[in-house]
Amino acid sequence: MPSPTSPRACGAACAQERRPAVATSTAEPNPLRDLSPEQLKAHVAGALTRARDRSVVLTDAVDDDDLTKQHSKLMSPLVWDLAHIGSQEELWLVRDVGGREPLRPDIDDLYDAFQHPRADRPSLPLLGPAEARAYVREVRDKALDVLDAAPLHGRRLTENAFAFGMITQHEQQHDETMLATHQLRRGDPVLHAPPPPAAPRRLPREVVVPGGPFRMGTSAEPWALDNERPAHEVDVAGFAIDTTPVTCGDYLAFIDAGGYHERRWWSEDGWDYRNAHDITAPLFWRRENGQWWRRRFGVVEPVPEDEPVVHVSYHEARAYAAWAGRRLPTEAEWEKAARHDPATGVTRRFPWGDDEPTAAHANLGQRHLRPAPAGAYPAGASPLGVHQLIGDVWEWTSTDFAGYPGFTAFPYREYSEVFFGPEYKVLRGGSFGTDAAAIRGTFRNWDYPIRRQIFAGFRCARDLRPGESG
């Protein structure tokens, strides 16, 4: 799954000055630090089981034909994702951590994402549904054996059970990818979930975040991936940021004002992209009889004006922001808004503090199969009152994906480093399809600026005006 960062010089938006990594790891909380080895292993087993339960829901929801066919050239057949989840678990936990014999060395190549682009995967001699299910079960049994026996110290790969955390996140990331495949699939609804909570009250439009340094990234979060490391101080000038992500109602005003047809709001690449694909609304929207409708997991329903807009590309987000007289936040601005408490100077794990996300904090884990109305999670707000930074929709930032100062690839270059560069934009915060195990205030996702099938929306920011405090 693509993920992020960079100090790109982009005019007034990048008033940041990046400083060397700072030795703040002792001040950062490590949520696993006080667990006994037995408690840590129980925590890992629980996380692996939760991921597998979700994978089973997503793959048992459809018949074998739907599991093996390709629903979009952008996605793999669901049965490829399933066996790939098992293949990665076998490589890292069974073979590397456990030192055990390979189960299926003959299929390594088929499930290597770097060997075969998604569009080509249906033509590979893949495991069938029954075979794939049996394979992932066998791998899981062996991985749990390894967990029982492995000492979770003495080696960086197993310190704080990192390899198990990496594999848990990998499965959860593919569960979100599989959810995106479900959204692209045509046919009757097969996934069901209750609606998200309502929003208790209207919120102010924006919040001013005061200027000054904060600690970005992490050196202590035990399951953080290489691109989130190390912690380093970043000086961010004062800025204003939207209290919630941009809603469908906000976005409809852009459409109604002719935003998709006015060159001046678009970057050159964005305008070319919009024209090449004749894009005039978010993916899955259509207008009929004077009403906007959207298709969501097989259900066609009126576009809900109070929900964050989702399925828009970076180019569309940027054009909307220009039309609104604003801009997208940089990645550093987003993280400062999400983690920094200006009253104490402390950088926290999440907007609400250091505690793991609960159902009261954020719309995560495919609990509700849609974003929640803007303002629906008051308990998840930051100290300054910025809402829904975690969950609901991934948020596009204006920042290109790059390594932090002091970055070192771990455990392999292909996890992040090979994606560093201007082709990818950073997204933050996770969506309703992201599990709590695969998101935190430091987590960085990345993707091409044209992508729309992912559960991505955005919020806007702006520079402070002369005399405005910050």
Ligand SMILES: [Fe+2]
């Ligand atoms: Fe993968």
